[in-house]
Amino acid sequence: MTAPGRRSSTFTRLLRHGFTDPSAAERLLAGEELTGVRSDPVLLEALGATADPDLALGGLVRLLEAQPDPAARRGLLDTLIAAKPLRxxxxxxxxxxxxxGDHLARHPHDWQALVTYEPQDLHPGVTEFERGLAEADDPVALRVAYRRCLLSIAARDVCGTTDVAETAAELADLATATLRAALALARAAAPDDAALCRLAVVAMGKCGGHELNYVSDVDVIFVGEAVEGADEDKALRAATRLASHLMRICSETTVEGSIWPVDANLRPEGRNGPLVRTLSSHVAYYQRWAKTWEFQALLKARPVAGDPELGEAYLAALQPLVWQAAERENFVADVQKMRRRVVENIPASEVDRELKLGPGGLRDVEFAVQLLQLVHGRTDAALRSGTTLKALQALADGGYVGRADAVQLDEAYRFLRTMEHRIQLYRLRRTHLVPEDETDQRRLGRSLGLRTDPVAGLNREWKRHASVVRRLHEKLFYRPLLDAVAQLAPGEARLSAVAARERLVALGYADPASALRHLEALASGVSRKAAIQRTLLPVLLGWFADSADPDAGLLNFRKVSDALGKTPWYLRLLRDEGAAAENLARVLSAGRLAPDLLMRAPEAVALLGDGDGRAGSGLEPRGRAPLEQEILATVRRAAGAEQAVTGVRGVRRRELFRTAAGDIVSSYGTETQPAEADQGALVDRVGAAVSDLTAATLAGTLRAVVREGWGDDLPTRFAIIGMGRFGGHELGYGSDADVIFVHEPREGVEEREASQAANRVVAEMRRLLQLPSADPPLLIDADLRPEGKSGPLVRTLKSYAAYYRRWSLVWEAQALLRAEPVAGDEELGRRFVELIDPLRYPADGLGDDAVREIRRLKARMESERMPRGADPKLHTKLGPGGLSDVEWTVQLLQMRHGSTLPGLRTTRTRAALAAAREAGLIEAEHAGTLDEAWVLATRVRNAVMLVRGRAGDTFPSEPRELAAVGRYLGYGPGHVGELLDAYRRTARRARAVVDELFYGA
Known part of the structure; x- marks a missing residue:
C-alpha cells in the first residue's frame, strides 16, 4: 500500500495517460474485474488514447461486471488485449x-458487433443496416438493434476509420433502414390498412441530404395513393394511420429509450396540413401556395421507404419546381430573411454557444450553398446534390464559388460538424450547444485530436472556423461576380457572363448588364483602390441587395468612389471602420435625397464612420447652438451676403445629409445595431434636427443680410417667429418654413424708416434663399400672418397687438398655438409670445360658436384641399386619421384648457397630447391611438421625401419607390401590402377617436 502523502507509480502513470481522477482509476484497476490485465501497458495506453480515459475505464468495468459469467468476462479481456482493432x-x-456505455452495460453481448474488422464492414450501406435490424419484431427490439448498429458507426467515427461526411451518410442510411423497418412493423400491425394504400416516405433535411447527425429529428413527407379499385378517402385515412404508427414507433420512449423523433412539419401547410396527401395534392400545393423556403427544403428530398415508384414520381413531379424558385420575386431576400429569423430566435444566453444556428455556424454554410444551388441549378444539373459538401465541391468546380473559399468553407464545415457529432454522441441527446463545463470541453477537445491543452485548443479552433464561416457565407455569393469582371486569376474556373447575370437578377438587380459594368469599373485593375474595392464589394453587394433598389445603390457607390477614390482617407474609412461601409450602403440604396446630398458633398462620407466608437455616432444630429455658431462664423468669413448664404447652404446640405443618413441607418438597422424600435423617438429626432437646422439657417441668412445692408446696426429690432410644424419642432425633410416677421423701431428711429428696413431684410432673405441651387429648397412661407397673403409681410409688435385685439379670427388664434421665436432679437420674440398667449390660450376657453367655426373650417379644408384623384384613406395630411385630424383635435384641447393647464402650453403636438392624457382630458388608449397615427403619417412623409427626393403626402405609385418606403418603415420585400393595410387600420382607428373628441360624434 502506498504511504500517505506519496503517489504510487500507477497514479503517476495514470496522470500521464490523461486520467483526471487517478485515485478513482486506481480503485477501478484494483477491482477483480481487471484481474490479470490491470498493469498491462497496452490497456493503459489504449485508455489514454481515448477522449475521456476516466469515462472509458468506468464503462469497461461496467461492461465486464455485466458479463454473465467469469468465462465470458475472461474471453472479453483476452480478446481486448489481443486484438488492437477491437480495443x-x-x-x-x-x-x-x-x-x-450504458447500452453495452444493459446488453453485454453487443460488444461483439465491434469484433468484425473486414473491408466490407468499413462503409456499410442501407442493405447491411437492414440486415442488422431484420430480427427486430417489435419497437423495443428495434431500438436495441438500432443502438447496436449505431455502436459500430460511432466506433468507426471515433477511430478515424470514417470521416465526418462518411459518418453522416452512414447515419442517414441507418435512418433509412430504420424507417423501412418501422413501416414494416406498422404494416404488420394493420394489414387491412396496408392492403388499401400505397405509401411513400420521402426524407427531407439532413436525412434526405445524406448528412444526418447522431441525434436529430428525421424530417419526412408522406405521399399516399389508393391501390387500384380502392376508395381514395379510405385509402388516405389508412395511409395516415400507417404513417402515424411509423412515427410513434420511432419517436416514443420505451424502456430502451427512443430512436429519434420523426418530424413531418415540412409538409404542405405544416402542422395544420394533412399528414398524408396524394401526389396530385402535393403538386397543386407547391404550384400555387408554397413559399420560397419550402422549395429550398425540397433540395434535399429523397424517397427512402415505402412504395419506391410513388416516391420517385413525387421527386420527378416536384424537382422542376425547385429549380424555378430562383425566378420568384424577392427570392434572395426571402432566403436571407429566413436565415436572419433563425438567428433572432436564438436565446441571447445561447447565441455564443450555438454551433448550428448562430452566426458563423453550420446553417450559414448550408444556406449559402443552397442559395447558390437554387440560382444556378436551373441551368447546371451538376449542382443538384442534396449533400452540402458535394454541392459545395460542384459549385467550386463550376466556377460559381472561388476554389480557395470553397476549401476554407469545406474545412470549417467538417470541423463544426465533427464538433456537433461528438457533443451529441456523449449523451445521445439532440443539442447543438458547445458545453460550458470544462470537463466536457476537455473530452470534446481530445475527441478532436487536441491533446495539448485541449480546452484552449478547442475554443481556439472553434472560433477560427466560425470566423471563416462568418466571413465567407455572404461573400460566397458575391465574390465570383467580381472575379468574373476583374479577370485577375486566369487559371481558375470563373463565373460565366450568363451565370453572373442570373445571380444579379436573383439579387433583385433590374439591369444586370449595367451592374456588371459598374463592378468592372470598380474592381478591375491592380491599383490599391481596386484591391480595396474588391475586398469591400462582396459585403456591399449584399447590403445593396437588401434594399428596395440595388441598382441605385451600386450606381451611387460608383459615383461616390469616382469622386473620392483617390482620397486616401475614403477607402481607409470604409475598410477599417466597421460601421462606415454598411452605413454607406444603406444610405446609397435608400432613395434619392441622401445620395443626392452626398454627391454634392462627397466628403460627408466621413460622417458615416464610428466616430467616438459608437457605430454611426457621427450621424447624431447637432444641436441648435453649435449649428448656429458654425453658421454665424461662416457668415463672418464671407465677403458678401451671397457668398455668406452659399456657405450657409453648404452647412445646411451637410447637416441635412447627417440627419437623413442617421434616420436611414436607425430605421433600417445594421448588422451591429438593430433598427430603432421607438418610432416616435425617430420622428422627434428628425423633426428637432431639421427645425434646428432651419432656424440656424435663417439666423445666418438674417445676419448676412443685416451685415451687408447696415453693418451691425439695423434701425429696428427684428425677430422671426416659427409657425406650424416649424414652430412645433416638427419639420420634415420637405417642409416649408412657415414664419411671421415682427419688428420694433429702435429708439429715435421713425416707424416708416424701420418698416422699410424690415421689409428690405425680408425681401433680401427670401431672394438669397431662392437663388438657383441644386440643394433642397428652403421656402419661407409667411401666409399665416394676419390677413394672410393680402396682409403686410412685416408688422411692428404694436401693429400685431392692434390687429389681434380688433380683428383676429379663430383660425388665426389656432395658428398661433405653434408660434415660437426661432431667430433674430430674442427679447422681441419673448414679448411677441407674451402678446399672443392670451389669444391662443383664452382665459374663458372657447365658446360654442368658436368650436363650431373650427369644425366648419376643418371640414372645408378636407373637402377643398384634397388633391383630385388622391385616395383619401392614404393621404397622410388631409385624409381620415391623418396629420390634420390629430393636430386639430389636440389644438382644440389646447385652446379650451390651455389657460388653466400649463402642460398644454407647448408648440409640440406629441407633448400637448401627452399633457392632455396626463390631465385626464383624453383616455390613455385614445391618446395612444392618435399618437401612433401622427407618428406613422409623419414617418411616411419623411420616407417619401427620402425615397423620391421631393415632398409628398401620399404613398408613391411606382412599385420600387413604394417598396423603398416600406423598407424604411420596417416592411421587408414583398410586404408593402401589409404596410398599406397597417396605415389604413391605424388611420381608421384614429379617425374614430377624432370623430368623438373633435366632432363630438
Whole structure:
C-alpha cells in the first residue's frame, strides 16, 4: 500500500495517460474485474488514447461486471488485449459516449458487433443496416438493434476509420433502414390498412441530404395513393394511420429509450396540413401556395421507404419546381430573411454557444450553398446534390464559388460538424450547444485530436472556423461576380457572363448588364483602390441587395468612389471602420435625397464612420447652438451676403445629409445595431434636427443680410417667429418654413424708416434663399400672418397687438398655438409670445360658436384641399386619421384648457397630447391611438421625401419607390401590402377617436 502523502507509480502513470481522477482509476484497476490485465501497458495506453480515459475505464468495468459469467468476462479481456482493432473501437466508444456505455452495460453481448474488422464492414450501406435490424419484431427490439448498429458507426467515427461526411451518410442510411423497418412493423400491425394504400416516405433535411447527425429529428413527407379499385378517402385515412404508427414507433420512449423523433412539419401547410396527401395534392400545393423556403427544403428530398415508384414520381413531379424558385420575386431576400429569423430566435444566453444556428455556424454554410444551388441549378444539373459538401465541391468546380473559399468553407464545415457529432454522441441527446463545463470541453477537445491543452485548443479552433464561416457565407455569393469582371486569376474556373447575370437578377438587380459594368469599373485593375474595392464589394453587394433598389445603390457607390477614390482617407474609412461601409450602403440604396446630398458633398462620407466608437455616432444630429455658431462664423468669413448664404447652404446640405443618413441607418438597422424600435423617438429626432437646422439657417441668412445692408446696426429690432410644424419642432425633410416677421423701431428711429428696413431684410432673405441651387429648397412661407397673403409681410409688435385685439379670427388664434421665436432679437420674440398667449390660450376657453367655426373650417379644408384623384384613406395630411385630424383635435384641447393647464402650453403636438392624457382630458388608449397615427403619417412623409427626393403626402405609385418606403418603415420585400393595410387600420382607428373628441360624434 502506498504511504500517505506519496503517489504510487500507477497514479503517476495514470496522470500521464490523461486520467483526471487517478485515485478513482486506481480503485477501478484494483477491482477483480481487471484481474490479470490491470498493469498491462497496452490497456493503459489504449485508455489514454481515448477522449475521456476516466469515462472509458468506468464503462469497461461496467461492461465486464455485466458479463454473465467469469468465462465470458475472461474471453472479453483476452480478446481486448489481443486484438488492437477491437480495443481501439470499444475503448474509443466508451471514452466518447456515456450513452453507448450504458447500452453495452444493459446488453453485454453487443460488444461483439465491434469484433468484425473486414473491408466490407468499413462503409456499410442501407442493405447491411437492414440486415442488422431484420430480427427486430417489435419497437423495443428495434431500438436495441438500432443502438447496436449505431455502436459500430460511432466506433468507426471515433477511430478515424470514417470521416465526418462518411459518418453522416452512414447515419442517414441507418435512418433509412430504420424507417423501412418501422413501416414494416406498422404494416404488420394493420394489414387491412396496408392492403388499401400505397405509401411513400420521402426524407427531407439532413436525412434526405445524406448528412444526418447522431441525434436529430428525421424530417419526412408522406405521399399516399389508393391501390387500384380502392376508395381514395379510405385509402388516405389508412395511409395516415400507417404513417402515424411509423412515427410513434420511432419517436416514443420505451424502456430502451427512443430512436429519434420523426418530424413531418415540412409538409404542405405544416402542422395544420394533412399528414398524408396524394401526389396530385402535393403538386397543386407547391404550384400555387408554397413559399420560397419550402422549395429550398425540397433540395434535399429523397424517397427512402415505402412504395419506391410513388416516391420517385413525387421527386420527378416536384424537382422542376425547385429549380424555378430562383425566378420568384424577392427570392434572395426571402432566403436571407429566413436565415436572419433563425438567428433572432436564438436565446441571447445561447447565441455564443450555438454551433448550428448562430452566426458563423453550420446553417450559414448550408444556406449559402443552397442559395447558390437554387440560382444556378436551373441551368447546371451538376449542382443538384442534396449533400452540402458535394454541392459545395460542384459549385467550386463550376466556377460559381472561388476554389480557395470553397476549401476554407469545406474545412470549417467538417470541423463544426465533427464538433456537433461528438457533443451529441456523449449523451445521445439532440443539442447543438458547445458545453460550458470544462470537463466536457476537455473530452470534446481530445475527441478532436487536441491533446495539448485541449480546452484552449478547442475554443481556439472553434472560433477560427466560425470566423471563416462568418466571413465567407455572404461573400460566397458575391465574390465570383467580381472575379468574373476583374479577370485577375486566369487559371481558375470563373463565373460565366450568363451565370453572373442570373445571380444579379436573383439579387433583385433590374439591369444586370449595367451592374456588371459598374463592378468592372470598380474592381478591375491592380491599383490599391481596386484591391480595396474588391475586398469591400462582396459585403456591399449584399447590403445593396437588401434594399428596395440595388441598382441605385451600386450606381451611387460608383459615383461616390469616382469622386473620392483617390482620397486616401475614403477607402481607409470604409475598410477599417466597421460601421462606415454598411452605413454607406444603406444610405446609397435608400432613395434619392441622401445620395443626392452626398454627391454634392462627397466628403460627408466621413460622417458615416464610428466616430467616438459608437457605430454611426457621427450621424447624431447637432444641436441648435453649435449649428448656429458654425453658421454665424461662416457668415463672418464671407465677403458678401451671397457668398455668406452659399456657405450657409453648404452647412445646411451637410447637416441635412447627417440627419437623413442617421434616420436611414436607425430605421433600417445594421448588422451591429438593430433598427430603432421607438418610432416616435425617430420622428422627434428628425423633426428637432431639421427645425434646428432651419432656424440656424435663417439666423445666418438674417445676419448676412443685416451685415451687408447696415453693418451691425439695423434701425429696428427684428425677430422671426416659427409657425406650424416649424414652430412645433416638427419639420420634415420637405417642409416649408412657415414664419411671421415682427419688428420694433429702435429708439429715435421713425416707424416708416424701420418698416422699410424690415421689409428690405425680408425681401433680401427670401431672394438669397431662392437663388438657383441644386440643394433642397428652403421656402419661407409667411401666409399665416394676419390677413394672410393680402396682409403686410412685416408688422411692428404694436401693429400685431392692434390687429389681434380688433380683428383676429379663430383660425388665426389656432395658428398661433405653434408660434415660437426661432431667430433674430430674442427679447422681441419673448414679448411677441407674451402678446399672443392670451389669444391662443383664452382665459374663458372657447365658446360654442368658436368650436363650431373650427369644425366648419376643418371640414372645408378636407373637402377643398384634397388633391383630385388622391385616395383619401392614404393621404397622410388631409385624409381620415391623418396629420390634420390629430393636430386639430389636440389644438382644440389646447385652446379650451390651455389657460388653466400649463402642460398644454407647448408648440409640440406629441407633448400637448401627452399633457392632455396626463390631465385626464383624453383616455390613455385614445391618446395612444392618435399618437401612433401622427407618428406613422409623419414617418411616411419623411420616407417619401427620402425615397423620391421631393415632398409628398401620399404613398408613391411606382412599385420600387413604394417598396423603398416600406423598407424604411420596417416592411421587408414583398410586404408593402401589409404596410398599406397597417396605415389604413391605424388611420381608421384614429379617425374614430377624432370623430368623438373633435366632432363630438
Amino acid at each position: 481501439d473501437r470499444l475503448l474509443g466508444v466508451l471514452g466518447a459516449s456515456a450513452a453507448l
